[in-house]
Amino acid sequence: MKLVDVGVGKTVKVEGNSACDYLRERFLALGLTKGADVEVLRKGPKNNLTVYRIRGAMIALRNEESRLIEVS
């Protein structure tokens, strides 16, 4: 399952991500490594951004990014 498809309020585990280069490094730096817990907190205006709790911080990602993250 992709992170973008997870409903608000659910917590999932990261399996991996299919981003490359810079974005991949960025994801990892933020703590989206394999096995990390991610809680889906809220969708923003126009469903464009979603706020996630990642490693204790609130991070907003666009759908284009959360689509690249494989979770279970």
Place this chain on the structure above:
Amino acid sequence: MGLTAQSVRLESLKDIYEIEKGDNQYVVALAGNPNTGKSTVFNYLTGLKQHTGNWPGKTVTSARGEYKYKNKEYIMVDLPGSYSLFTASKDEEITRDFLCYGNYDAIVVVADATCLERNLNLVLQIAKLTKKIILCINLVDEAEKKNITIDRQGLEKELNMPLVLTAARSGRGMNELKEAIADMALKQTEAEDFKNISYLGYEPEIREKVTEQNYNYANELKQKYVKEDIAKLNRDKKIDDIITSKKFGIPIMLALLGLIFLITVQGANIPSQILADLLFGLQHKLDGLLISLGVNDFIRGILADGAFRSLAWVVSVMLPPMAIFFPLFTLFEDLGYLPRVAFNLDHLFKKAGAHGKMGLTMCMGFGCNAAGVIGCRIIDSPRERLIAIITNNLVPCNGRFPLIIVLSAGFFAFTGTFVDSIIPALFITLMVVLGVFATLSLSYMLSKTLLKGIPSTFALELPPYRPPQIGRIIYTSIIDRTIFVLSRAVAVAGPAGAITWLLANIHVGDLSILIHAANFLEPPGRMIGLDGFILIAFIAGFPANEIVIPVLLMAYMSAGTLTDFESIDSLRQILLSNGWTPLTALNVMLFSLLHWPCSTTLWTIKRETGSLKWTFAAFIIPTGLAFLVCFVTAGLYRLIW
């Protein structure tokens, strides 16, 4: 809105890696995730007032300061926030390179006590790089409020590095930190200066493994040494459910903006009047003094009617709104509202083909466009960085807010009731919204033409809300921002006033030079609903937009209108007697909003892009836009009236 003398100074990026130091001096670097309070720690230790704000990416250049402790001198370097040494946006590169090649004696890694797990990744990375590390877990006061407790002894022992718990805002733990730095600096002068930079060059797969291991270990450490209270953690979530909600996010933002301007306009009225009475009264005294000293009329004109009068204008008109607007703005910045603005507007920026962080750099532009342009370093894609730089000028900076405030208050509010505050507030809000709209439209056009490409991805961190420190807000906004902006304006206003007076009083043929110039600029001015004098004022405002209105008024008055200018109330009369219509007022505001960047901003753009071509583009595009928009509104106005 990182507007300080510090953030726009020239040499901020120059030779920061090798810091000169004497015998009894030590270099201490501050690193850490964005928004962990590095600047607060820095300010506390050095006594400097580096601008702080509750949003990631505020410090994009390194700042330096010094302090003394037990007869030793310490040179502090405040590095831009960084999530990881592996990634590299422009500001993070500075941090990484300094950590690899800098000649520091100790590195203090500042971590957020409320978000330790994420912060520990960088701590573990830096610990692998150098043994000179001190861990400073900051914001423990915030952590306590959220019922987060940290087992300091356990964590210190396990990590095997000096660890200090601090709340830099109130000074808690800061002496301990100084002591830890002193210990480390002394120890390190004897130890070998070894930095294990090789692991930063690992293959991506291995770096990924390293990060994964770091985070797993960080999680383990958190489980072992940090206790959390879930109920308390959800406080921010509840606030954000409203502030950033689909329905209310944008309306709340607009309402807050309107409210800020309402308070500014309403609050500035009386102090402006008092200052004006005082300063224009002084002008008469100065006049009298100069006459009694037997100074000739020409010199007296330059000094009193030229330099002093425009100075008086700048101070009485600009000081009160700034002294109200800046603290209010800083309050929201401190609370952590700016990232929420970026969050709420992101879908628009995405549609415009721009970077999501442009929301943040745009907000900085409200303070000072030069600072906003420097702030664009947080945007890592070169294409989107250029878009953000070129469009930054389209939101009104502190230099232009007074013009918009004064004109909307002076020209559109004259009923003498409370409505007089509401109309200007609405007008100013409208101008800001127009500026944002222009920013988005221009970004869209640029990303479809000159700077083609699809929006790159980004991740925006929403920092926890933090209670603002009233004392610090007043200090930063009054001393740092207000005085900085005002002194810049005053420095330009005096000479500009004197020059304008000269031009208005030196005659070539029958007319003064000023009138010749105004006549020359009259046709293009008329075409866009302005006049020759207004264009002269805008050109004179190139070094600092603050002086547009004073120069304009002086030009009008010296050009022979009968009104003697005594107070702000007569502003409307002066403008009306010079043929102003509502269209003129509107177009002056629009032109001010959209026209060319001031000289400081242009110069900063040149420095940041390193390209004359893009600097020229940043000049000509907004200027073209200003002429076009004013031409259209003038055309429409003539059609209707």
